[in-house]
Amino acid sequence: MSNKVNLTIDGVEIQAEPGSMIIQAAMDNEMYIPYLCYYPGMKPYGACRMCVVKAEAPTPDGGYRALPGSPASCTTPISEGMRVETNTGDLVGLRKGIMELLISEHPHGCLNCHRIELCGPTDVCLRHVSVNDRCVTCPKNERCELKDTVRYMEMELTTPLTYNNRHLPLEVKDPYWDMDMNLCIVCSRCVRACDEVRGDRAITLKDRSGRSIIGTAAGTSLLESGCEFCGACIDVCPTGAIVERDYKWDKAVQKISTTCPHCPVGCQLDLDVNKRNKVVRSIPNRQAEANMGMACFKGKFGLDFVNNKNRLKKPMVRKNSTLEEVTWPEALDFVASKLEHHKNGDYALIASARGTNEDNFAAQKFARRVMKSNNVNVSSNSRPKLVDSLQNLVGNDCASNKIWELLDSQVILLVSANITEEQNVASVPIKQAVAKGANLIVIDQRETELTRYATKWIRPLINSESVLIGGILRSIIDQSLEDHGFATEKCEGYDEFRNSLWDFDLVKVSAQTGISQEEIREMAQIFANAKASSILYGLETISDTHIDATVKSLVNLSLITGNLGKKSGGIYPLFSGANQQGSRDVGCVPNLLPGHRPAASPGIDLTEISEACHSGAIKALHLIGDELFHNTPDRSEFLDKIKATDLLIVHESFASEVTEIADVVLPSALFSEKTGTYTNMEGRIHRLRPAIGPIGDEDEDWRILSQVAARLGSDDMSYSSSDDVLTEITNEVESYKSLQIDSLSSRGHIRNPISTSSYVFSPIEFTQRDEVLVNDQYPMVLAPGRVLFDAARDASIVVENDLNTITRREIIEINEGDAKKAGISEGDVIKILGEEFELTGSAHLNGLHSGMVATTTLFGALIESLNSSSEPDPMAKIEGLRLCKVRIEKV
């Protein structure tokens, strides 16, 4: 406690963190000073002057010196012995004066009216407040900070009820959000959230003095202003100026804190539930350590699927080739009677990436113990090699450090990951670190949002990443940049690894990767010279056969520079699937039993499932969720193959092409109806809490499986609640033993590492990159990119059906030599033809590797398509930016 600062606020002696501002010190001690522009977590701004105080600081001679004037408490740092008054008559008068000025431009007839709780939009108003100016017609009514502040201050509002209506047009044509700048009090919280916190600067303070207002650059829509639709501006707005469009006027009767089901960051969201049992809003939790009050387009605007009416509500069984609704007992009896004949290893179960730890633990137990089959997997486990070696070499298969430690990393190496779309919130600390001066190195063939922030953007030849990292490792040794002490004392196998590097001659590496020796040396210097360097890898563009080698090289890179076990260093694997980590932990993967114990005879991989169904090796397929189908490139072929099974059981919430061919369809509860836990990419265990009640007869997957198990004569799967399952998990999974189930808050609980033995270097091989992607018909590889905006090129906004749409003439990057051969010159219109798509654009000749083409589309176009999609859950079905084989044609 000794490093705290002592001060007095309104006669109360308090202690506060050194360096904090008066208002923060007051808040930390549960005292309130009115404020409107201040927002915890953002830099002090001092715009609204609501938080004015009188303050005195002690002088060396024992007296007190008053700080001049009435300083704003949000910009005045505390000092030892300071005395602060927050509510003197002068201050109250000053504040009221300021508030009167503020509300002279905001409808305020209702703000302090005593009838407000009773009033409706059509009531007769004794004050003659017109309907449009009433608080009851404002979407933010009852959650308005302006109103709360006015009422706290007991404003008399004897001023005339007229106000200066700005008569600005409403902006309601962009996806997902509505903006009514007539309600804005120009606190510029939204501008600061967009700039300081998110690093996007998609909105700004326009114009000056009395006319200044929030907006985008002249005449543009958010679609082309660089907005990532994270909703941070909405979350901080103190008035109704910026709001979510869907369920805009709906009031919450309940707030439920739960975990987002869209990606492995595991954002903690507070869901607003209205009286009709609908989730109307999602507001990220500021106390949560995984997301720190941040969300992304998926978590903010992509949860409406839980309200979709077209749910599967009753179990269905195929009778005489049509699916008929039956009761639960009938369906379960049917399933059990059929499964009875598949206990000989021809059964496979694929669990859902959105399944909770409890669901997926039950799933693997059901498959292994009841059905005697190791063919159990989770649909997001498409690239198990991404973490297998990580687990073996460093003793943990999730991120070694916390997401927000990235804030203080000096160097961040991002290898082939479209993190701003796939694990969005994890990119927020990266952007903030870059703003503070960190170096970001991006190794990726595709242009992604973070390449714009990168100090170095390296586009190596396809599948040469492991060799490139090997080159960096070699260069670190050559330049004696290694952390020799760490490598020899804390790690094993250093000498053997070092010897394996002699193959990595930089001349050879440079030829293999297409990256100059100079660049490799520079990357080695940047990475190794920093105090803390972290690595994030998604390896989304790397073929399966090269993933393991790349992971090993990256682990070596982290070890040789002594960055493991260090704050703000470490290594972060980036996978997809909200509970991929938890599924692995609880053994819902073919090669691992609960607690990461290797399975004696591993089951088959996801990629082999459809083929095994086709060949008859799998006769009963049990799918929880249809994600496997959606993640398969060739969906119709997949359907044809799984049709060959004798029994297809599907747990789903919505009808899809998979449920249409199923023999049994069991309605499954959504994340918003479940109790359970997810484990995020840091190994942090989060709670899911039911926000809305059941829509039909759907049930949680663990309970369905436990009931089938009972019917199959198994008595060790009888659970009465998901916490029963969790208790069993904590007993079986070593790294979950420290979990206190009852005290699991929105901060979550980080599970223990899998093993605590020392780190291990792994010798690496100089692998030849192979061109597996192309064939004669499609001889080139397309690297598709997507960015928020590109100021150097014109995009145009057209209004269609009252919605903004964005179009742009695309540019197709192509190697100069390739272009010459094909007779293409700069600016020619060319067409890219892939197996399932085509794209036209003008050619841009540059130094791209031969055999590759690249094109970058706008995120605005993706958001627009999501907004207009008729899928129940479009955000879960966004196709990643896969490299694909194409050919080009001149138009």
Added chain:
Amino acid sequence: MTADKDNLRTRIQQAIQSQKRPTVTVLSSLLAIQDSMGYIPEEAIEEVAVHSNTSINSVFGVASFYPNFRFTPPGEHSVEVCWGPTCHLKGATEILESVLGKLGLDSEGDTGDGKVSFRFNTCLGACSQAPVISVDHELYGNAKPDIVQNLLGSFYEKENLH
């Protein structure tokens, strides 16, 4: 159309790059563009954003703060009437009315034919000659309504001669 736009972007880039000063800022770039082109086209906001490694919205925030930046092409001629205290006492109001009448305007702005951009000025720095007007950045002192009419009329006559 695209060629025109490319041409416009090239001119903007030249304006940004030809600044001869030790520190190039968003503001200095905007000034350089306005000096060279007379206004800030939309593309200029984008080019300055690219050049300064910031977003178009931040650049627009700066540009829109200063009333001296204009976002539409100016008229061929500029006319400014001083309405500082001295000129006001010496009859600026009459001059103003006469100019506005001749140009067919109610206040500051451009004429419909794009020929003249008219602005008020709070002091042209020639109080001894009040009232003062500036036509194409040339000062005319002791202005009288009839002289003004002639001056402005000359814009149209010149064109007739060609």
